[in-house]
Amino acid sequence: MKLAYYPGCTLKTKARNLEDSALAALKALSIEVKELDRWNCCGAVFSLADDDLIHHIAPVRNLIRAQEEGCEGILTLCSQCYNTLARAHNLMIDDEEKRDTINRFMDEEPDYKGEVQVIHYLTYLRDHVGWDALREKVKTPLRDLRVAPFYGCSLLRPDDVAIEKDPTILEEFLSALGAQTVSLTEARECCGSYQSLANPDAEQQRLGKIFGAVNRSGANAIALSCPMCEYNLGRQQHQLLEQNANLTATPTYYFTQLLAVALGIEAGVCHFDLNGKPAFELLKEKSYIVSAAS
């Protein structure tokens, strides 16, 4: 299947640690992907208003770009991009009237009828590499890490875009890297998403619940795939800890950073500086880091 890699806005700056580790890992697994030419922002959230079609233009345009390049699939990393593109794709298949209106509105573009499959990196790893093959490629098993998998919302809801029903994909992935996984009650819940900007108090209340569960689970690391979750759980964590002396700090990682480390890729590629100091320290302490370049 010919694939176009869709990075989205955040991965080029704030979440370079997600993109660079993911691409380096693919290279180490001898998988070549080409970035989609002329991609644009997907809009970050799927428009829920029935009378608002204009916001579907952005994600659909990306799908058209991939279709023009003769790709059958578009590969995404950011959970919100995945969700927005996958829902737009489904809308264009399921709703004939909206599809016609959107296609007619973009009359300078070829029509889109749902030809391009939207695939998340995790699913791609499972289906095209496989957990057993991945396990064999691991050079540094992450044996002493007790990782809490945090799926968040965008990979799982609504059902028609869920990367897996009753998901265990992150757990299977982490086990293939040699890590232990813990069961986290909040793993499939929301991180508070964009509310951290407009309603930081509501966000802190959400984080309190999540970190209560993380601490109870005995995890010493959190794995996630979304820059929004990473910002809330990772970068906002210090505020929560300042207010709650009973909570313990737990570093957050993009799942692709753990993948890169386990594959023995040089640590500089992972930009651990973007995760905050404790994230790098923990991996160093466990002697997982190949070169202390970060």
Add this chain to the structure above:
Amino acid sequence: MTQVPIFNPIASQDKATLEKIALISGQDIYQCMQCGTCSSVCPMVETMGMTTRQGIHLLQFGKTAAVMDARIGELCASCHSCMVRCPRGIDVAKVYDAVRQLTLRENINLIDLNEIPKETLTDAPQIAFVSSFRKLTS
């Protein structure tokens, strides 16, 4: 025989608002059986002025202003937990998105860039801004 007048509790202005909500959301709120499942799974419910179940109940009676005052639409994070679990098949996220749209379409913004701390402005990822402004500005 004299006809008994039927008491209609919903004022015509509220009826028009309900019709807008139905049009924007594509949902029939009268399907709700008040089970409270949506509220029990809502991650933001504790910060809202009333539960999502109560909100739907008030909407059924046309009390849209009370639901807006409770800021349910504003505080919803569009996580879709309610939507995937509602036993009556109501997309609750869409209902509250429509309630929020009513405010936004009056040219009222629900986020003020000037109130965001400088640290957040430098730190937050692009998707945080794009989604906040998509969801909370007109």
